[in-house]
Amino acid sequence: MADKGQAKLEAKARVGEVACLKIVSVGDAGAFLDWGLPKDLLLPWAEVRRDQKHRVVPGRKVLVAVFEAVDGRVAASMRLDAFLQDEAEGLREGDKVTLVVAEPTDLGLRVVVNHRYWGLVHANECFKIPPRGHVQDGYVKALRPDGKLNIALAAPGYAKVEAATETVLRVLRRHGGSLPVTDRTPPQEIYELFGMSKKAFKLALGALYRERRIVLEEARIRLAAP
Numbered sequence: 001m002a003d004k005g006q007a008k009l010e011a012k013a014r015v016g017e018v019a020c021l022k023i024v025s026v027g028d029a030g031a032f033l034d035w036g037l038p039k040d041l042l043l044p045w046a047e048v049r050r051d052q053k054h055r056v057v058p059g060r061k062v063l064v065a066v067f068e069a070v071d072g073r074v075a076a077s078m079r080l081d082a083f084l085q086d087e088a089e090g091l092r093e094g095d096k097v098t099l100v101v102a103e104p105t106d107l108g109l110r111v112v113v114n115h116r117y118w119g120l121v122h123a124n125e126c127f128k129i130p131p132r133g134h135v136q137d138g139y140v141k142a143l144r145p146d147g148k149l150n151i152a153l154a155a156p157g158y159a160k161v162e163a164a165t166e167t168v169l170r171v172l173r174r175h176g177g178s179l180p181v182t183d184r185t186p187p188q189e190i191y192e193l194f195g196m197s198k199k200a201f202k203l204a205l206g207a208l209y210r211e212r213r214i215v216l217e218e219a220r221i222r223l224a225a226p
Contacts (some may be wrong), residue, residue, distance in 0.1 A: 008077065012036040013066045015074055017115045018100050020061045020133020033058050033076055047077035048187060058195035063102060087147030088117045091140050094156050099138040101130045111151055135152055154200055163203035164196055169213065178222035
């Protein structure tokens with residue numbers, strides 16, 4: 001009997017969700033995945049494409065969809081296209097969504113949207129590629145005529161600027177109220193410091209300067225005196 005004081009175990013993924021899970025062992029039936037419960041989750045060989053089998057080794061993490069099999073047992077599948085749609089329904093531009101990172105492509109970053117759809121974050125918005133399975137919020141940037149989703153990692157419109165200003169202030173405070181950056185600082189350096197695009201950074205600087213919360217100097221920005 002489990003100790004009453006022991007924390008209740010929760011699955012790392014539920015039926016209908018996509019998650020990146022670690023392979024515990026591999027056998028004749030398939031691979032067994034750690035999903036946070038005492039009994040490991042089975043990834044049957046039938047749910048692994050031939051070109052994916054080289055990834056199925058103990059200790060490695062794989063991106064899977066969790067589903068309920070015909071016999072009622074819960075299992076995992078690496079055949080994500082069988083569970084995800086290219087054409088989205090019920091989403092509009094600006095909607096906040098949950099993203100699971102799948103893989104980088106020539107166009108940018110392929111992501112799973114709300115555990116139901118495929119989406120794309122274009123390369124010019126990906127300054128740093130998150131690892132496969134990383135979960136974060138995103139926003140519908142555009143719903144294309146073919147129904148496919150273009151995704152942004154930052155909030156659109158005013159909400160985006162407001163969030164960016166708070167980030168700039170927080171980073172400035174963490175660095176003693178001053179940093180050697182300006183609107184001429186390279187985009188990669190801005191992203192490494194603030195986690196945002198140069199465009200968002202410049203919009204935040206403008207808003208903070210108008211509110212007299214920062215001082216813009218020749219080679220740096222600093223917090224305004226209270």
